Amino acid sequence: MNTVKFRDIRYILYAVFIWAGFMTVSKAEETHTFLRFDQLDGWQEDDHSRAFSAFLETCGDLDDPEWKAICALAKSRPMDQAASQSFFEMFFRPVLIEDGEPMLFTGYFEPELSGSRTRTGRFRFPVYSLPGDNGLRRLSRRQIEESGALQGRGLEICWVDDSVELFFLQIQGSGRIRLTNGDVLRVGYGGANGHEYRSVGQELIRRGVYNRHQVSAGVIANWVRRNPTAGAELLRHNGSFVYFRELRHVPSHKGPLGAMNRSVTTMRTLAVDRRYTPLGAPVWIEKDGNDPLRQLMIAQDTGSAIKGAQRADIFYGSGDLAGRAAGRVRDPGRMVVLLPINIAFELAPEEAL
Template identity: 60%
Template sequence: MAVGFYRRVTGALGALALLAGVGMTPPAAAEVHYQVLDYADLDGWAEDDHAAAFDVFTSTCGDMKDVDWRALCKLAKDGPSPRQFFELFFRPVLMEDGKDPLFTGYFEPELDGDLYPSARFQYPIYAMPPEAEEIRPWLTRREILDGDVMRDRGLEIAWVDDPVELFFLQIQGSGRIRLPDGSYLRVGYRGANGHDYRSVGVELVRRGVYEPHQVSADVIKNWVRRNPEDGRELLYHNPSYVFFREVSRVPADKGPLGAMNRSITAMRSVAVDPAYVPLGAPVWLEKDGKEPLRRLMIAQDTGSAIKGTQRADVFFGTGDKAGRAAGRLRDPGRMLVLMPIQRAYAYLPESAI
C-alpha cells in the first residue's frame, strides 16, 4: 500500500540547453509528494531486461559519493541476480510536484567535418575562450558569430559544413564529427556564454509560422534552410552559445559522456533533474503515448530543460535515425526513482512507518 506526505524541496540548475528548453534559471521551490511503492505496482517490471539496466548502473555507481550508494555498488559486484539486486536493496519512490509529467528524447548528432577549413567546411566548432568563463554573461550568439572576437586565436576544434546542424549540435550538447578519412572526432559540452536559452521552436509558434504540434527539429531545420536570411535571424533569437571540448578518448562505439563524465547508453540512460533524482540512481519509466515504454533506466545525465520530479529525457543513441526517434517522443507517464531502502523510508513521517 502506498503512503506519502508533502515536503518542500528547492530545485537546482542543470547543465545543457535542449530544444524544448526555457530560460536557464533555477526552479522555484515546490511542494513534492512522495510515495513508496511496491514492485508489484510497477507496470511491466517483471518483463524488463534487468541485466541490461544492471550493467549500466554498475558503469557509474562507483562514482557516486554518498556512502549508501557506494555500499550498494560494492554489493552489486558479488550480489544476487540483477532483478533480485534491485528488489532486495531498493524501493520505488514516486515523486510528484504538481506539474504534468513529460518525457522527451535526445540524441548525439553526427556531422560531417574536417580538422581544417575549406570551401566546404567553413563553420567552426569553438573551444571556450578564458574570458567567457570569467565574464557572466559574456557576448551573445550574434556578437560571437558576427564579430572578430574568436578570430586567429586557435580556438577551432574542427570545421563543419552546415551551420544549422552546428546550431542543433549546441542544443544537444555533444556529438560526433565524421572526418573525410572515415574517422571520428567526438566533442562534448565545455560551457556556455551565460545567456539564457531561448527556444527557436517556441519563437516560430509565437510568430504564427507553425502550430505547437507541428514543431520539431527537422521542421525548424527545413524552415531555416528555405529562408536563409530570416533563418539566420531566427537562430540569433537564441543568445546562448555553447563551447565544446574534444572527448575523443571515448571510443566511437561508446555513447557520449553524460553529466557523470561517463559514456551513456542508448535507451538505458536518462537525463533528469538532479534537484530530485541523484545522478547514478536507477529510475523506472512508464511512458505512455503512441509507443508505450516500460523500462528500468539509469539517471546519468542532466539538461537545462529537464526540470521537475516527473520530467526526463531518454537518450536514443547517435546519428540521424536516433535523432528522428528522439524527436517524436513527447509523452506523459510517470517515473519512479529506485532509492536505497533506508533512504526511501526516510521520506515518510514516523506515523506512516
Template identity: 60%
Template sequence: MIGALRAVCLVGALMTATGANAETTYTVLSFADLEGWPRDDHAAALAVFRNTCADMPGQEWEALCAVAYSQKPEGARAFFELFFRPVLIRDGSPALFTGYFEPELEGSRFPSERYRYPIYRMPDEAKATTPWLTRREILGGDIMKNRGLEIAWVDDPVELFFLQIQGSGRIRLPDGKMLRVGYGGANGQPYRSIGVELVRRGIYAAHQVSAEVIKNWVRRNPAEGEELLNHNDSYVFFREVSKVPAKDGPLGAMNRSVTALRSIAVDPAYVPLGAPVWIEKAGEGPMHRLMIAQDTGAAIKGAQRADIFFGTGDAAGSAAGTLKDPGRMVVLMPIQTAYALAPDAEG
C-alpha cells in the same frame, strides 16, 4: 539504529542540498505496482548501473555498488528487488518525457570551401565574464578569428546550431575517423527557443514544430533562417573528448558514457544521479523499462521530468525529436532511504 540514522541523514542532505520543496511527496510502492516490471531486461539495466554507481556519494550507495559488481546477469532482477524499494516522487507537476541524442556531423580539422563553419573552444574572457557576448555578436564580428580556438569545421550551420542544443556530438572526418566533442561552456546569455519563436510568428502551430521542421524551414529560407537562429542569444562552446571511444556514448553529467535507451537525464533536486529509475512512458510507442539517471539538462526540471537518451546519429535524432509524452517515473531507492522518505509507508 545506526543504519536508520544514516538513512535519515542521507535523506535530509538530499532534500536540503538539492532543493526539493516542502510540497514534494514520497510514496513507497511495491514492485508489483510497476507495469511491465517482470518483462524488462534487468541485466542490461544492472550493467548500466554499474557504470556509475561507484561515483555515488554515501555509504548506502557504496555498499549497493559493491554488491552490484558481484551479481551475475541472471540475478539482476533479484538484486533490485532485494535491495531497493520503488519510490514515487511527486511535486505537483505532471510527468513529461522527452528525448535527446548525440548528433553526428560531417566535418574536417581544416577549413575548406565545404567546411566553413567552426566549432569553437571557449575563450578565456568568456570564462571570466558572465554574461558574455550574444550569439549574434560572436558570429557577426571578429572576436573569435585568428586565435586558434577552432576544434574543427563542419559543412552545415543548422546542424551546428542543433549540436549546441544537444551539448555533445561526433564529427565524421573525411578519412572516416570520428572526432567527439563535448560541452565546454556557454556565453551565459539566456536560451531562447526558436521553435517557440516560429509559433509566435504564426509560421507553425505548436504541435507542428519539431527539430526537423525547424531545420527544413531554415534551409528553405536562408536569410530569415540565419536571423531566426540568432534569435537565440545563447551560444555553446565545446571541448574535444578524446578519452571516450567512438563506440561508446557521450559523457553525461557523471562524466561517464551514457547508454542508448538505458540512460536518462533528470532533475537532481529530486532524483540522485546514478539511481535506477523505472519508466512508464505513455503515448505513441509506450515504454516500460529500468533506466539509470546519469545526466542532467537545463530544461529538465521537476520530480516527474526525464529526458531519454536515444543514441547517436540521424535515426536516434528522429526518434528523440518527436518524443513528448506523459507517463510516470519511479525512483528505486535503497530500502532504508525509501522508508525514511516516506515514514508512514508499511515496511
C-alpha cells in the same frame, strides 16, 4: 557503514515499506509517493539486466555511503535478468517525485556531422572550446555569431559545414564529427555561456508558424533552411551557447559522455533535473504516446532544457536514425525514481509511518 548493521536495517525497512503499501509526504513544492514494485506498469516484463549494466557504468562514482554499499554488492558478481531484477527489488524503493507539473518525455541523441580540422569554403562554421576568459565565456550567441568575437583566439576545435546541425549539436551537448580524412572526432560538453535556454520550437509555435503537435527537430531544421535569414534570427532567439571539448579516450563502441563523465547507454540512459533525481539513480519510466515505453533507465545525464521533477530526456543513440526517433518524442507518462531504502526512508517524517 558496518555490513551487519546495513543488512539488518535494510530488511527491517524493506518489510515496513512493503506492508505500508504507499504513502505521500510533502516538502515545499515536492511530493514523494512511495510505491511497491507491483505498482510499476510493466515491471515484470522488462530486461533488468540491461539496466543493471548501465547502472554499473556510473555507480562507482557515487560518494554517498548508501550508494557505495549497493554498488559494491552490484560489482561482487555478474547478474542475469532474474538476479538483476531481484537486486533492484531488494535494495531500492520506488518513489514518485512530483512538483505539480505534468510529466514530459523528450528524446536526445548523438548527432554525426561532417567537418574539417581547417577552415574551407565548405567547412566554415566553428566548433568552439571553452574560452579561458570569463568575459568571453559569457558572450551571447548573437555576439559570437554576428561579431565573430571568438575568432582568431585558437578556440576552434574544427569547422563543420552546416550551421543548423551545429545548433542541434549544441542542444544535444555531444556528437561525432566525421573529418575529411575519414577520422571521427568526438566532442562533448565543455561549458556554456550562462544565458537562458529558450526553445526555438516554442517560438515557432508562438509565432503561429506551426501547431504544437507539428514541431520536431526535423521540422525546425527544414524551416530554417528554407528561410535562411529569418532562420538565423530564429536560432539566435536561444541565447544559450555551448562550448565543447575533444574526447580522445571514449571507445568507439560506447556512447558519448554524459553529465557523470561516463559513457551513456542507448535506451537506458535518462537525462534528468538533478535537483529532484540524483545522478546515478535507477529510474522507472512509463512513457505513453505513439511509441510507449515501460523500462528501467539510469539517470546519467542532465540538460539545460530538462527542468522539473517529472521531466526527462531519453538517449536514443547515435546517428540520423536515432535523431529521427528522438525528434518525434514529446510524450506524457510518469517516471519513478528508485532510491536506496535508507535514503527513501529519510524522506518520510516519523508520523507518516
